[in-house]
Amino acid sequence: xxxxxxxxxxxxxxxxxxxxxxxxxxxxxxxxxxxxxxxxxxxxxxxxxxxxxxxxxxxxxxxxxxxxxxxxxxxxxxxxxxxxxxxxxxxxxxxxxxxxxxxxxxxxxxxxxxxxxxxxxxxxxxxxxxxxxxxxxxxxxxxxxx
Numbered sequence: 087x088x089x090x091x092x093x094x095x096x097x098x099x100x101x102x103x104x105x106x107x108x109x110x111x112x113x114x115x116x117x118x119x120x121x122x123x124x125x126x127x128x129x130x131x132x133x134x135x136x137x138x139x140x141x142x143x144x145x146x147x148x149x150x151x152x153x154x155x156x157x158x159x160x161x162x163x164x165x166x167x168x169x170x171x172x173x174x175x176x177x178x179x180x181x182x183x184x185x186x187x188x189x190x191x192x193x194x195x196x197x198x199x200x201x202x203x204x205x206x207x208x209x210x211x212x213x214x215x216x217x218x219x220x221x222x223x224x225x226x227x228x229x230x231x232x
Contacts, residue, residue: 134208181215
């Protein structure tokens with residue numbers, strides 16, 4: 087389905103008409119729609135595994151990385167003596183992002199897993215992480231207007 091959006095701009099005494107075509111986007115599954123709602127273009131363009139957490143039972147876990155351990159191929163979560171969970175993807179430490187802000191692994195202990203809507207695991211090199219390592223992007227729940 088194609089639609090045409092006409093933008094009318096008044097410049098001085100002249101009138102300028104611009105026409106742009108756009109297509110409505112069809113999403114294959116709910117995770118893709120959720121990712122389109124939450125992720126910025128930088129994070130959308132990176133290939134990765136999208137996991138919707140909002141409808142899953144994560145209440146018995148104190149840290150979302152503890153819940154993620156064993157659910158994604160190539161992801162291994164190591165727990166230190168200080169109860170900090172450090173994610174490794176394919177043998178290298180993964181960068182962590184919460185709402186697209188880089189955080190340290192200790193920060194995830196302060197986030198309630200029930201407040202997380204979406205997790206995107208980027209296994210390949212990610213331009214937004216230092217050194218181009220893999221990344222885990224965690225998005226917290228927000229309210230959207232209809």
